[in-house]
Amino acid sequence: MTIDRISKEELLANYDTFLFDADGVLWTGEIPVPGAIEWLNLLLDDKTKKVFVLTNNSTKTLDQYMKKIEKLGFGRLGSDNVISPAIVLAEYLQSNPGKFAKEYIYLIGTENLRATLENDGGVKCFGTGPDSIRDHTDGDFIHHVDMSITPKAVVCSYDAHFSYPKIMKASNFLQDPNVEYLVTNQDYTFPGPVPGVVIPGSGATSAAVTAVTGREPTVFGKPHKPMADFLLRRAQVDPKRTVMFGDRLDTDIMFGNANGYVPEIRCVSLITTFRYATVWMPTGVHTMVDVLNAREKEQFDRIPAFTHCFATGD
Template sequence: MQLKLLTAEDLNRFETFLFDADGVLWRGGETIAGSVEFVQQLQRQGKRVFVITNNSTKTRSQYLKKLHGLGFDLPDSNVISPGVVLPMYLKDNGYENKKIYLIGTPSLKDSLEKGAGVKCVGLGPEHFEDLTDTDFIFQLENDEEIAAVVVSFDGHISYPKIMRAANYLRDSSVDFFITNEDTTFPGPCDDVIVPGTGCIAAAIRSVVDREPLVFGKPNTPIADFLKRHHHIDATKTIMFGDRLDTDIMFANGNGFTSCLMLTGIHSLETVNKAKLTGNHLQIPHFQFSFSPYAGLTNGF
């Protein structure tokens, strides 16, 4: 399937430009050719530019440091992730001073505690052999003060952590939140699979009869946040992404124009598969490449 190429005339129709981060603006520690110049040109033309990432392993300030180091000059309010939207949700819904069981990273813990005033527990490794000398764990001492379970990427994920989350979620008064369900991360080595939050979330989903609130793309919380706090016009907004199941679905499902970048996870072959299976929400409106804009100094 050939997708329509995004033209300069098309670009001028939009007021707001949303970009996924890793796999679109950069890959690993290197920028995608032309991405910095393209974003700078949009800003010179008075366009609004946001980075929308599902990666909650970094705080907003850590993301800004990386963006600035790569040459992107964005205000902190224009970097949006579940790690930004989730703390505001918790704060707005009365979670201040409550305990959260967190499957996540120290950076997400920092974002939640500073942004929402909650207390996060569960960080770091928890080993099976520390809880039993048999092949099973039959007893757990769970904290009765836990108000919610938050699931994100955790390099220390283990059977005990999955078991704790599942047992907390047996109580219907304990809320269930997932930052995102990306199955993999894009990485510098094409022949190495880097599992993401999605596999962790799937393990917990499989043993609890609960429907979580998922904050990352393609779900609505980030789009709702943009519309409510930044007053963007969906009809004049375009999303650039490398994943059909997150970025493109996020755009199509929330009334934005979708544009596929072929610099990350998915390809035109993946688009063809989506078309054959009738998954229309995963079919982009356009495709695009930054390469012609490398070295650009003025105008499209």
């Protein structure tokens, strides 16, 4: 099996909206992918093109993320060009003030995510930081979990302090069907600076809570629909003229393959099968072996239409 290569000339001629994953596509760790800065600047110079970075990283505030983007040489991008699950989730909370305004959220996540949800989502978060079993001096802690605060939702994301008490608290809160179960993204790992070192991601935390509760969460990152809906509201993209660049088959490529839809069409006889075009970048997590395995397993939603190299474009 081969994947067709697509040139910059073909991309410019056939697409108006360009969507990029970040780490593994535009940069790896702290190093820009060769040709990525020049390619994005070319697109940004063309006023007929729309450019968005769709990251599943919710560990930074938008201001912090923009500082990283500028440091890496992508300073032409503005804050309106960047979309993360934290931004989409905060909008969801803010757009439902009757339920969430100034209410408590139990958050398995970082302090930066807490700042985003509180400042932009209008909620009050608790649960961040260390929560070790050693800090619960009562030997019968597991029989008497602290339920003194009833949250409106449990949010799971990346959390370096993930622990047994956090699983237990989240699972008990979610026994109430009125408590929503929200997840930033389900990436089980994310790329790091040391090749071969596995770094567990947000999917690891939500997998534990899901296994215990049997509850299925609403997921706000790629490849799920809330991020596509947010993009549609922000940019009114035309799926036939939209292309997604990604390195991960299970997030980026699935996002493009799943979310190129036209929601205005309701008549069954007119349902569209248009998808975003998908371009796989061999600069991140997944390799051609993974693409071949997806083909072997008939996971067609993970198979990209094209491959591409920023540096040469051919």
